[in-house]
Amino acid sequence: MNDIPVIISRLTESFLLNCRLFALTLIFSLPLGLVIAFGSMSRFYPIRWLVRGFVWVIRGTPLMLQLIVIYFGPGLLSLAFSWPSGTNGRFIAATVAFIINYACYFSEIFRGGIESIPQGQYEAGQVLGMTKKQIFFNVILLQVIKRILPPVGNEVITLVKDTALARIISNKEIIMMAGEYTNKGLIWPLFATGIYFLVFVGALTLLLGWLEKKLGYFRT
Amino acid sequence: MPILEVRDIEKNFGTLKVLENISFSLEKGETLAIIGSSGSGKTTLLRCLNFLEKPDKGSIIVNDEVIFDAMDPTTQRESEVRKKRLHFGLVFQNFNLFPQYTVLKNVTLALELLAKERPDYKQNKKVILEEIQEKAKYLLSQVGLSDKLDYYPHMISGGQQQRVAIARALALEPDILCFDEPTSALDPELTGEVLKVIRGLAERNTTMIIVTHEMDFARDVSDRVIFMDDGVIVEQGPPEEVFGNPKEERTKQFLTRYNQK
Numbered sequence: 001m002n003d004i005p006v007i008i009s010r011l012t013e014s015f016l017l018n019c020r021l022f023a024l025t026l027i028f029s030l031p032l033g034l035v036i037a038f039g040s041m042s043r044f045y046p047i048r049w050l051v052r053g054f055v056w057v058i059r060g061t062p063l064m065l066q067l068i069v070i071y072f073g074p075g076l077l078s079l080a081f082s083w084p085s086g087t088n089g090r091f092i093a094a095t096v097a098f099i100i101n102y103a104c105y106f107s108e109i110f111r112g113g114i115e116s117i118p119q120g121q122y123e124a125g126q127v128l129g130m131t132k133k134q135i136f137f138n139v140i141l142l143q144v145i146k147r148i149l150p151p152v153g154n155e156v157i158t159l160v161k162d163t164a165l166a167r168i169i170s171n172k173e174i175i176m177m178a179g180e181y182t183n184k185g186l187i188w189p190l191f192a193t194g195i196y197f198l199v200f201v202g203a204l205t206l207l208l209g210w211l212e213k214k215l216g217y218f219r220t
Numbered sequence: 221m222p223i224l225e226v227r228d229i230e231k232n233f234g235t236l237k238v239l240e241n242i243s244f245s246l247e248k249g250e251t252l253a254i255i256g257s258s259g260s261g262k263t264t265l266l267r268c269l270n271f272l273e274k275p276d277k278g279s280i281i282v283n284d285e286v287i288f289d290a291m292d293p294t295t296q297r298e299s300e301v302r303k304k305r306l307h308f309g310l311v312f313q314n315f316n317l318f319p320q321y322t323v324l325k326n327v328t329l330a331l332e333l334l335a336k337e338r339p340d341y342k343q344n345k346k347v348i349l350e351e352i353q354e355k356a357k358y359l360l361s362q363v364g365l366s367d368k369l370d371y372y373p374h375m376i377s378g379g380q381q382q383r384v385a386i387a388r389a390l391a392l393e394p395d396i397l398c399f400d401e402p403t404s405a406l407d408p409e410l411t412g413e414v415l416k417v418i419r420g421l422a423e424r425n426t427t428m429i430i431v432t433h434e435m436d437f438a439r440d441v442s443d444r445v446i447f448m449d450d451g452v453i454v455e456q457g458p459p460e461e462v463f464g465n466p467k468e469e470r471t472k473q474f475l476t477r478y479n480q481k
Binding site for chain 2: 118120124125126127128134139142143146217219
């Protein structure tokens with residue numbers, strides 16, 4: 001049971017949960033963040049303030065607390081809705097909490113990026129007869145992506161490590177797994193988890209650097 | 221029949237009156253130069269023509285069609301404004317090229333997007349896109365940039381960027397091409413090459429409105445001159461008159477200051 005290869009394979013297996021949570025959060029929170037960004041820039045003020053209030057609440061409370069509220073909230077409030085029972089339910093609840101939390105952070109980065117594009121770019125598109133949608137997707141978006149890549153990279157790297165918070169609602173991610181050994185008096189698996197995160201973040205750093213280089217062909 | 225008629229345009233920014241009683245007309249093939257000191261409303265006037273600002277009063281008529289009337293909301297519908305804009309082209313002071321696209325793509329982009337709205341686009345996609353490429357290449361050769369097609373905007377000089385912007389505006393074949401101080405962001409060395417291109421357009425009877433601080437150029441190239449001050453047209457007429465024999469005191473003062481430089 002305490003063989004090194006067995007421990008490593010169990011750590012690796014539990015790290016896959018971190019990876020899954022990471023990937024799902026990114027896939028859904030990036031587009032959701034864009035929608036929230038548009039909401040927070042809406043010229044219809046009720047929407048704008050509603051969205052900004054929501055972002056304030058999400059950014060203003062710990063992700064750990066949000067995980068607990070989202071997972072236990074429906075049951076405690078006796079809502080009709082409830083999470084599926086067991087491992088699945090815990091994972092889905094964690095994913096939802098992560099997506100909402102990260103979407104809010106991304107939305108502020110997007111908003112900053114979009115607002116930093118000079119008005120002249122919009123006007124050039126307008127006088128060339130483009131629609132608002134065409135201007136956004138054909139002219140603005142890529143310039144925004146180039147500008148926000150460094151701060152988005154920061155968030156993405158933070159997300160890798162935040163996935164460990166999922167253990168608060170009993171998702172068996174890598175730190176929780178290592179903790180089981182710590183409780184039995186074996187400390188090295190906990191230290192070993194650091195290597196998993198380091199390697200993952202290392203690969204991400206390379207990828208982000210490559211992307212930045214890819215977008216280096218033009219200047220905004 | 222004038223190609224453009226501007227009637228009684230007025231524009232306020234809050235309580236600040238930027239344009240008042242602006243009326244003039246332009247014949248097809250004419251070049252109109254608008255001069256005046258900074259803050260006199262020249263740029264705002266161009267922006268009104270291009271629907272980048274909405275006048276508070278007045279109307280704009282192109283080819284006998286009322287394309288804007290402050291009193292008539294039906295002329296201001298968002299969906300139609302986009303098409304109406306195409307009567308005008310605008311070359312900006314600071315070029316506003318799209319940095320992520322090559323010189324060629326900067327010129328073709330709007331045409332490609334417009335072509336997508338054509339009913340026969342799907343069937344003839346290849347031919348249509350090829351035509352657009354050819355047209356853009358031709359226009360870029362006209363402004364002397366055939367060797368820069370694959371360059372990105374940051375790789376070429378300001379003068380070259382402005383010439384790309386001119387080709388980009390020409391690509392949509394506007395009835396009236398507007399220039400908003402096209403050489404103000406350029407050093408004197410690069411100013412010449414841009415002015416040469418504009419002069420060429422004037423010789424080929426392109427209908428143009430040029431807001432400029434280049435007095436010698438305005439005098440040379442224009443068929444008519446408008447002098448603006450404080451949001452009103454102080455004087456308008458042929459360049460020989462406005463420059464050679466100004467009637468208004470304010471015009472004289474302005475031109476004297478320029479001649480001293």
